[in-house]
Amino acid sequence: MPLTQSEADxxxxxPKEFLERTLIEFSPSTPMKYERSLRSTDQREVFILxxxxxxxxxxxxxxxTRGRVVIVLARLCLKARPHKNPPNAPYKPGIRIDRxxxxxxxxxxxxxxxxxxxxxxxxxxxxxxxxxxxxxKFLAFCAILNRPEFQTTFQP
Numbered sequence: 001m002p003l004t005q006s007e008a009d010x011x012x013x014x015p016k017e018f019l020e021r022t023l024i025e026f027s028p029s030t031p032m033k034y035e036r037s038l039r040s041t042d043q044r045e046v047f048i049l050x051x052x053x054x055x056x057x058x059x060x061x062x063x064x065t066r067g068r069v070v071i072v073l074a075r076l077c078l079k080a081r082p083h084k085n086p087p088n089a090p091y092k093p094g095i096r097i098d099r100x101x102x103x104x105x106x107x108x109x110x111x112x113x114x115x116x117x118x119x120x121x122x123x124x125x126x127x128x129x130x131x132x133x134x135x136x137k138f139l140a141f142c143a144i145l146n147r148p149e150f151q152t153t154f155q156p
Contacts, residue, residue, distance in 0.1 A: 003071055005107040011067040012074060012105070015041040016144045018049075024150035026132060027053070038065075038144060047073075049144070051135070061131050063138045072111045075103040076138045078131060083114040091115055100134075102141075 003011070016038040026032070031053050038047035050064040064075040077083070078100050087094045090106060091113055102120065103111035117123045124140045127133035132152055139147055 002110070003068070003105065003107065005105075008067075008071075008073060008105040008107065011045065011047075012065070013143055014045060016045075016047055016142065017041055017146045018144070018148055021146075021148045024051075024148055025153045026051075026135070026150065027153050041145065049139075049142075061134075063135055065138075065142045065144075071105065072103070073105050074138070074142055075111055076134065076141075077101055077103070077114070078134055085113050089113045091119075 017040075019037040019039055024036075033052045034050070036049045036051075038049055039045070040047070045067065046069070048066040048069065050062070050066070052062045052064075061078040062075055062080070063078075065073050067073050080099055080101075082096045082099055083101055083103075084096045085092050085094060086109065089109065089112070097114040097116055100117065101114040102117060102123070103114050105111055106113050120141075122141060124137040127137060132150070135150070136147075
């Protein structure tokens with residue numbers, strides 16, 4: 001069942017915490033796919049955070065937060081293929097958005113609309129633009145608090 005825009009905005013802004021506080025390890029060169037469970041700090045909502053590094057294109061990375069188990073609230077695409085917004089989109093209709101972009105749930109569109117990060121006033125500034133820094137920014141954008149430690153691991 002789709003969400004109203006106010007429900008989606010509320011869920012995205014709702015403070016969340018990881019249920020499991022174990023170390024998150026990133027590999028800059030090998031495919032990765034995992035998910036972590038999150039819970040709102042008021043204990044009323046459950047969310048899922050996904051991390052996916054492509055098998056075919058090691059540089060392509062997605063971070064995604066889902067609410068109500070199946071509804072994608074936000075998805076950050078790094079070094080992905082450019083995305084063309086729908087012709088009736090509320091942001092840059094019919095325009096192709098660069099390889100790094102953020103999909104945010106929009107009523108009637110789900111996450112079909114992509115946004116350029118510099119056009120989002122709520123996107124955190126600073127950082128070096130690495131996958132690691134972008135993950136941290138994505139967590140902040142999604143109101144995920146008390147994050148576990150995370151580090152980059154290097155594969156031989």
